[in-house]
Amino acid sequence: AQSVTQLGSHVSVSEGALVLLRCNYSSSVPPYLFWYVQYPNQGLQLLLKYTTGATLVKGINGFEAEFKKSETSFHLTKPSAHMSDAAEYFCAVSVGFGNEKLTFGTGTRLTIIP
Amino acid sequence: EAQVTQNPRYLITVTGKKLTVTCSQNMNHEYMSWYRQDPGLGLRQIYYSMNVEVTDKGDVPEGYKVSRKEKRNFPLILESPSPNQTSLYFCASASATEAFFGQGTRLTVV
Numbered sequence: 679a680q681s682v683t684q685l686g687s688h689v690s691v692s693e694g695a696l697v698l699l700r701c702n703y704s705s706s707v708p709p710y711l712f713w714y715v716q717y718p719n720q721g722l723q724l725l726l727k728y729t730t731g732a733t734l735v736k737g738i739n740g741f742e743a744e745f746k747k748s749e750t751s752f753h754l755t756k757p758s759a760h761m762s763d764a765a766e767y768f769c770a771v772s773v774g775f776g777n778e779k780l781t782f783g784t785g786t787r788l789t790i791i792p
Numbered sequence: 793e794a795q796v797t798q799n800p801r802y803l804i805t806v807t808g809k810k811l812t813v814t815c816s817q818n819m820n821h822e823y824m825s826w827y828r829q830d831p832g833l834g835l836r837q838i839y840y841s842m843n844v845e846v847t848d849k850g851d852v853p854e855g856y857k858v859s860r861k862e863k864r865n866f867p868l869i870l871e872s873p874s875p876n877q878t879s880l881y882f883c884a885s886a887s888a889t890e891a892f893f894g895q896g897t898r899l900t901v902v
C-alpha cells in the first residue's frame with residue numbers, strides 16, 4: 679500500500695522568500711505523484727504532476743517539484759512567494775492505471791507574511 | 793470545459809435522514825471516486841469506480857453507498873447519516889494521467 683507524509687502542517691514564509699513544502703512517499707511500484715492546491719472554500723486544483731520522464735516538473739503559478747527516487751521525495755518549491763500563494767497544499771500518490779485511487783498527505787497550510 | 797459538478801454545495805441534515813450527493817462529469821472518464829476531507833487528516837477515499845457497474849471500497853467506506861449506472865454520474869448515498877459523517881466531500885473524475893475534482897459538498901449532520 680502507498681502512503682504520503684507531508685512534513686509541517688503549517689509553513690510561514692515572507693513575501694518574496696523561497697517556498698519549500700516537503701513530501702515523502704512510499705510505494706511498492708513506480709508511482710505517479712501530484713501536488714494539489716486548495717484555496718479557501720474551493721475545490722482542489724492541480725499544481726503539477728510527475729508520471730514518467732523528466733524528474734523536475736514545472737507547474738502553474740511558478741511552482742516546481744523534483745522527483746527523487748532515492749530519497750522517495752517530491753518536494754514543492756517556488757523561488758519567490760506571493761501573497762496569492764496562501765492556501766493549503768496536498769501531495770498525493772497514485773499507483774492505479776486510471777488514478778482512481780489517490781492517497782493524500784494530511785496537507786500543509788502555507789501562510790505568506792507581508 | 794472539463795467539469796466535475798457536485799450538488800448540493802452545502803447541506804445540513806438530521807441524523808438518520810437518507811441523503812444523496814450527486815456527481816456528474818463531462819469528460820467521458822471511466823474512473824470516478826469520492827473522498828472526504830477532515831481537518832488534520834487530508835483527503836481519504838470513500839469509494840471508487842472503474843467503470844459502469846464496477847465499484848469498490850476505498851479507505852473509509854463505512855456508512856456510505858455508491859452506484860454507477862451511467863458513465864457520467866456517480867452519486868454518493870448516506871442511508872442513515874450520523875454526526876461523524878459531518879465533513880467536506882469531493883467527487884473526482886480521472887484519466888490515465890490526472891484527476892479532476894468537483895467544488896466540494898459541505899455536509900453537516902446534526
